[in-house]
Amino acid sequence: NAGVTQTPKFRILKIGQSMTLQCTQDMNHNYMYWYRQDPGMGLKLIYYSVGAGITDKGEVPNGYNVSRSTTEDFPLRLELAAPSQTSVYFCASRTVMNTEAFFGQGTRLTVV
Amino acid sequence: GENVEQHPSTLSVQEGDSAVIKCTYSDSASNYFPWYKQELGKRPQLIIDIRSNVGEKKDQRIAVTLNKTAKHFSLHITETQPEDSAVYFCAASTPSGAGGTSYGKLTFGQGTILTVHP
Numbered sequence: 597n598a599g600v601t602q603t604p605k606f607r608i609l610k611i612g613q614s615m616t617l618q619c620t621q622d623m624n625h626n627y628m629y630w631y632r633q634d635p636g637m638g639l640k641l642i643y644y645s646v647g648a649g650i651t652d653k654g655e656v657p658n659g660y661n662v663s664r665s666t667t668e669d670f671p672l673r674l675e676l677a678a679p680s681q682t683s684v685y686f687c688a689s690r691t692v693m694n695t696e697a698f699f700g701q702g703t704r705l706t707v708v
Numbered sequence: 709g710e711n712v713e714q715h716p717s718t719l720s721v722q723e724g725d726s727a728v729i730k731c732t733y734s735d736s737a738s739n740y741f742p743w744y745k746q747e748l749g750k751r752p753q754l755i756i757d758i759r760s761n762v763g764e765k766k767d768q769r770i771a772v773t774l775n776k777t778a779k780h781f782s783l784h785i786t787e788t789q790p791e792d793s794a795v796y797f798c799a800a801s802t803p804s805g806a807g808g809t810s811y812g813k814l815t816f817g818q819g820t821i822l823t824v825h826p
Binding site: 627629631637638639640641644646652654655686688690694695696697699700701702 | 709714739740742751752753754757759797801811812813814815816817818819
């Protein structure tokens with residue numbers, strides 16, 4: 597029972613590079629979320645999706661893109677990485693609105 | 709959109725004391741309010757949640773209260789233990805916002821660092 601799986605766990609990017617953070621869940625959850633957590637700070641919503649083919653912006657979407665072509669996968673794309681994107685990124689999913697959200701183990705990204 | 713404010717940002721208590729963390733939300737349409745605990749270097753995990761049709765919920769040493777009129781909810785931890793030391797987050801789930809936006813959004817507060825001293 598894998599739950600929510602994020603890859604990679606750690607990554608160092610150079611300024612201007614691009615990368616995709618992968619998130620997959622095996623619980624057939626409709627709702628998926630991407631958050632970033634800066635050191636000592638809270639969870640800020642980047643993008644979310646309420647089902648395959650549907651995505652919407654959260655509080656801090658600039659510099660990121662997402663897609664949701666399947667129920668299982670919700671990749672987060674960083675274009676032209678900047679030092680301000682250094683953070684821990686968490687993916688989460690839940691089955692319907694008023695239920696527990698399950699988090700992946702996080703991806704620690706450093707942009708230098 | 710929804711805005712969740714959480715206080716205090718840090719809380720230090722002695723073992724055995726009670727701890728209270730408070731959150732306010734802005735969108736009256738929000739109807740689900742979970743609390744998550746995050747230990748150092750780990751992912752957030754749900755500890756308790758409450759739905760808008762309930763005023764209070766308790767699970768052993770943890771309780772949550774909700775005041776829909778005032779748009780605030782609180783986490784109460786009694787008989788605190790050192791292993792309760794962690795960061796605690798409140799959140800609000802929005803079924804729909806003004807103009808039909810924010811559907812399905814889950815918004816978190818800024819977090820409270822709880823330290824329980826032995």
